[in-house]
Amino acid sequence: MLTKRIIPCLDIKNGRTVKGVNFVDLRDAGDPVELAKLYAENGADELVFLDISATEERRKTLIDLVLRVAENVNIPFTVGGGISSVEDVDVLLKSGADKVSVNSSAVKNPQLINDLSAKFGSQCVVVAIDAKQINGQWKVHLVGGKVPTDLNLFEWAKEVEQRGAGEILFTSMDNDGTKDGFANEALAKLSTELNIPIIASGGAGKIAHFTDTFIKGKADAALAASVFHFKEIEINDLKEVLRTNNIPVRL
Amino acid sequence: MEIAIIDYGAGNIQSIKFAFQRIGINPVLTHNSETILKADKVIFPGVGEASSAMKKLKATGLDVLIPTLNQPVLGICLGMQLMCKFSEEGNTNGLGIFDAEVKKFSNKVKVPQIGWNQISALKTDLFDGISENEYMYLVHSFYAPICSETIAISNYELDYSSALQKENFYGTQFHPEKSSSAGQRVLENFLKL
Structure with a gap:
């Protein structure tokens, strides 16, 4: 049976993890590779690396990181952040990334999704969508949720599916950072209306939130950062609870 | 031991190379017929779309060699x-080694299947030491029937x-190179065949 995935997300700046991490047993918690290996050993099903650096050397630094992760980590990983062209994706995949995620660049140039899925296959194209509710309507936002667009979340999600996205990573900006749980109503709607996997993101604070997002939110995978980085939730403990709630997980 | 990973421009072959390096083997990435013929073991990877991958194989004569x-x-995976003899993806005639016609999952399920699924009814030494219902990582929209x-x-x-x-041909739909320690065991078993 296909299992639900648990995905830690690592924010990367200039080749280092950004968000504070609380791993006393790591030699260098700022090294994304060390952290990635630890997550892989502790039951993570996949990893996401989100590059938020803005320097001119960012491209080379990111490629170096992707190579080191692929060398050292034996589970799949996605790379996102600032990817805007077929060439960007080509070099990341050749360096060993399994998937890439595109966000603002896909909104600005939706044809990019078609081009990427035609050249590399849908399976490696994750479209990340950040959205929040404005007057009861879910609107897509850019630049980490700062810039609103006119796009409706559900219409945009359907469009990216038709254009060849293999997966959608939906982050609710209303929930992100609240630790109050995922946006399960919107997630369930996405999961029901679309026929590609949906990754839930934004709002994880406790184990019950993951149970809820898989049952009520019908999510195929759940992504979180700080609850894992600060060891508020251990992935294996989380999976034990999910299993007792009859949610299929890899344990 | 010489391991040749066939490099025909279809897919993430770095990951496979790295997976072998983690078990102490340094494979060669090649599309050279002589190198492939001389190798002790051959890996035939593949990610992407079937008909375009098949075209790449034909362009290099690998479709005849393999x-x-x-x-x-x-x-x-796509390798x-x-x-198989045929794939519904792009109505592609395959290499015809396996007597199977590859079909697409219906829209009753989410396509592609992405994630960790169990493998069972395990046969051959490829799965030596692998438990029934072990989890492996899969990403695919098409499948080979039983x-x-x-x-x-x-x-x-x-x-x-x-x-x-x-005979000497093995194929896995899952990605052993991405399937944690169980996947690594499959690669180690393959080296012992």
Whole structure:
């Protein structure tokens, strides 16, 4: 049976993890590779690396990181952040990334999704969508949720599916950072209306939130950062609870 | 031991190279016929779309070479599907090694299947030391049905072949190079065949 995935997300700046991490047993918690290996050993099903650096050397630094992760980590990983062209994706995949995620660049140039899925296959194209509710309507936002667009979340999600996205990573900006749980109503709607996997993101604070997002939110995978980085939730403990709630997980 | 990973421009072959390096083997990435013929073991990877991958194989003559190989050959993901006789993806004639016609999952399930699924009814030494219902990582929209060459079964919408074997040819739908320690064991087993 296909299992639900648990995905830690690592924010990367200039080749280092950004968000504070609380791993006393790591030699260098700022090294994304060390952290990635630890997550892989502790039951993570996949990893996401989100590059938020803005320097001119960012491209080379990111490629170096992707190579080191692929060398050292034996589970799949996605790379996102600032990817805007077929060439960007080509070099990341050749360096060993399994998937890439595109966000603002896909909104600005939706044809990019078609081009990427035609050249590399849908399976490696994750479209990340950040959205929040404005007057009861879910609107897509850019630049980490700062810039609103006119796009409706559900219409945009359907469009990216038709254009060849293999997966959608939906982050609710209303929930992100609240630790109050995922946006399960919107997630369930996405999961029901679309026929590609949906990754839930934004709002994880406790184990019950993951149970809820898989049952009520019908999510195929759940992504979180700080609850894992600060060891508020251990992935294996989380999976034990999910299993007792009859949610299929890899344990 | 010489391991050749066939490099024909279809897929993430770095990951496979790194997976072998983690078990102390340094494979060669090549599309050179002589190098492939001389290798002790051959890996036939593949990610992407079937008909364009098949075109790339034909352009280099690898479509003729691969079915004639006598050493153990392991097709991975699309590599395994191309070793079948036909794929619905782009109505592609494959290499015809396995007697299976690759089909697309219906829209009753989410397509592609992405994630960790179980493998069962395990046969051959490829799965030596691997428990029934072990989890492996899969990403695919098309599948090979169950046939006489099936050596592992997974279920998504229906039971299908997550591994095939005929003589010296092996294929896995899952990605051993991405399937944690269990996947590594499959690669180690392949090296012992």
